[in-house]
Amino acid sequence: xxxxxxxxxxxxxxxxxxxxxKKALSLSREDILFEIRESKLKxxxxxxxxxxxxxxxxxxxxxxxxxxxxxxxxGEPGTFKDRVLLLEYPELVFEGMVIAGYTxxxxxxxxxxxxxxxxxxxxxxxxxxxxxxxxxLGKNILGKENFNFDITxxxxxxxxxxxxxxxxxxxxxxxxxxxxxxxxxPVNTGYMGMPTVVNNVETLASIPHIISKGGEWYxxxxxxxxxxxxxxxxxxxxxxxxxxxxxxxxxxSELLHIVKAKNTxxxxxxxxxxxxxxxxxxxxxxxxxxxxTGGSIIIFNESRNMLHVLKNFMEFFVEESCGxxxxxxxxxxxxxxxxxxxxxGEYKFSYINQLKGLGKTMQIASKCGLGxxxxxxxxxxxxxxxxxxxxxxxxxxxx
Amino acid sequence: MLxxxxxxxxxxxxxLVLKYGNQRSALIPILQDIQRKYKHIPDFAQQEIARxxxxxxxxxxxxxxxxxxxNTEPKGKYIVRLCQTISCDMQGKAAVAKAIERELGxxxxxxxxxxxxxxxxxxxxxxxxxxxxxxxxxxxYSKLTPEKAVQILNELK
Numbered sequence: 279x280x281x282x283x284x285x286x287x288x289x290x291x292x293x294x295x296x297x298x299x300k301k302a303l304s305l306s307r308e309d310i311l312f313e314i315r316e317s318k319l320k321x322x323x324x325x326x327x328x329x330x331x332x333x334x335x336x337x338x339x340x341x342x343x344x345x346x347x348x349x350x351x352x353g354e355p356g357t358f359k360d361r362v363l364l365l366e367y368p369e370l371v372f373e374g375m376v377i378a379g380y381t382x383x384x385x386x387x388x389x390x391x392x393x394x395x396x397x398x399x400x401x402x403x404x405x406x407x408x409x410x411x412x413x414x415l416g417k418n419i420l421g422k423e424n425f426n427f428d429i430t431x432x433x434x435x436x437x438x439x440x441x442x443x444x445x446x447x448x449x450x451x452x453x454x455x456x457x458x459x460x461x462x463x464p465v466n467t468g469y470m471g472m473p474t475v476v477n478n479v480e481t482l483a484s485i486p487h488i489i490s491k492g493g494e495w496y497x498x499x500x501x502x503x504x505x506x507x508x509x510x511x512x513x514x515x516x517x518x519x520x521x522x523x524x525x526x527x528x529x530x531s532e533l534l535h536i537v538k539a540k541n542t543x544x545x546x547x548x549x550x551x552x553x554x555x556x557x558x559x560x561x562x563x564x565x566x567x568x569x570x571t572g573g574s575i576i577i578f579n580e581s582r583n584m585l586h587v588l589k590n591f592m593e594f595f596v597e598e599s600c601g602x603x604x605x606x607x608x609x610x611x612x613x614x615x616x617x618x619x620x621x622x623g624e625y626k627f628s629y630i631n632q633l634k635g636l637g638k639t640m641q642i643a644s645k646c647g648l649g650x651x652x653x654x655x656x657x658x659x660x661x662x663x664x665x666x667x668x669x670x671x672x673x674x675x676x677x
Numbered sequence: 678m679l680x681x682x683x684x685x686x687x688x689x690x691x692x693l694v695l696k697y698g699n700q701r702s703a704l705i706p707i708l709q710d711i712q713r714k715y716k717h718i719p720d721f722a723q724q725e726i727a728r729x730x731x732x733x734x735x736x737x738x739x740x741x742x743x744x745x746x747x748n749t750e751p752k753g754k755y756i757v758r759l760c761q762t763i764s765c766d767m768q769g770k771a772a773v774a775k776a777i778e779r780e781l782g783x784x785x786x787x788x789x790x791x792x793x794x795x796x797x798x799x800x801x802x803x804x805x806x807x808x809x810x811x812x813x814x815x816x817x818y819s820k821l822t823p824e825k826a827v828q829i830l831n832e833l834k
Contacts, residue, residue: 355764
């Protein structure tokens with residue numbers, strides 16, 4: 279696997295393969311949990327749950343078998359950081375899993391790789407083989423007695439909702455990828471009913487760096503409440519799209535400058551389920567305390583029709599809603615119909631306002647993160663771009 | 678299906694069950710292997726998988742119907758999935774889509790008469806920085822132009 283010349287403070291900083299696992303195995307489990315707690319690492323999928331808390335619960339659980347699952351079902355529109363990590367930095371991801379396994383007392387790790395990334399499967403499996411040869415996987419890893427750990431890769435089959443951790447577990451167990459009621463959480467009742475850690479690819483990739491360089495070093499990057507750095511997947515209207523590692527707390531306008539975006543009208547942060555940020559708010563920071571995100575950044579310049587953007591997002595959710603719960607299954611269809619009414623110029627403001635109310639209901643009443651966040655873009659685009667959409671040349675260009 | 682074909686299919690599924698196990702979690706890997714080879718999961722295969730995993734055939738059908746990469750009706754040798762999500766859309770997806778439709782003489786959701794190509798849309802395939810992108814079976818192609826997309830399709834054997 280060839281490595282591109284990437285530069286970054288944490289994930290893209292220099293790392294010698296095997297270093298993290300070696301260091302971890304010289305530490306006690308408590309010490310590892312301490313370092314991760316010190317680092318204040320939070321889940322990088324977007325929800326931002328403290329990783330140390332998750333691991334501590336599973337480490338404390340008493341069970342015959344525990345599992346560590348790497349969530350590589352990156353399906354959020356505009357996100358491709360996991361693609362880069364898995365293709366160029368697989369050692370970080372897999373070693374993160376090995377360290378997790380050692381810490382929580384698991385012997386089995388599973389990577390849930392989205393079906394669209396099947397082209398990576400061969401190279402990832404080859405890499406796992408080479409890790410076995412180096413004794414970074416398998417039995418008595420690096421001579422540590424009784425520490426056995428193996429990683430297998432399971433392929434998804436094209437369902438966005440499987441990025442939700444309980445839906446992902448359902449899918450791994452051979453079922454429809456429908457989210458479960460929570461609680462119980464996977465840390466108690468996860469894969470096969472056993473305590474399970476489900477972590478994002480990027481979260482796991484941060485672990486070897488934290489272990490080899492220390493939690494305090496990691497915390498030096500980013501802000502008080504959002505430690506470390508974040509990978510941003512930047513696409514849309516800019517000269518240099520791609521994956522960037524930036525410290526948390528970077529403002530949107532700083533990011534736009536780095537990627538050389540011009541005449542920017544709006545930035546969609548967090549993909550289709552995220553928020554659409556207008557120009558007036560470009561000084562806001564990308565951080566858990568301001569705009570929390572899994573890292574998808576889509577840039578729109580002045581020429582873009584925001585209603586068209588919104589329609590694209592709502593079509594996405596109508597297709598990807600699993601249909602299990604009513605607010606999401608029917609709500610998204612209603613929101614899309616609303617967008618089409620605006621497009622044709624056949625709408626009543628009172629009805630559009632009702633739909634915004636429906637969106638808020640979906641945020642509360644839906645069963646999983648998909649339905650709880652799918653109306654974000656509907657509400658934020660109609661709010662922030664109402665002049666463009668309803669006045670002047672907006673709303674089917676003034677019809 | 679001929680009896681001989683049925684027997685061959687049963688044998689094949691038995692081998693897959695040996696490979697992945699006969700527990701429920703083996704279901705999706707087995708379905709994926711059958712899908713990869715036959716481009717769909719025939720009724721008979723569904724019944725045999727259900728029998729060998731000791732679950733109801735409805736359970737098998739229910740799982741197939743949930744996932745967009747699994748299907749019960751035959752598809753072409755090559756399944757072409759063009760990313761329709763916003764980043765690819767802004768980079769010229771529509772022009773690529775039209776060029777492909779014209780060239781193949783079919784619309785999205787259809788299969789060519791020689792069963793060679795099925796044309797579909799996919800949601801975000803994770804190539805947003807290099808759009809428009811499409812996936813053919815499991816290979817990914819990026820930075821497409823209408824001309825380049827058509828050329829790729831014409832090179833399919």
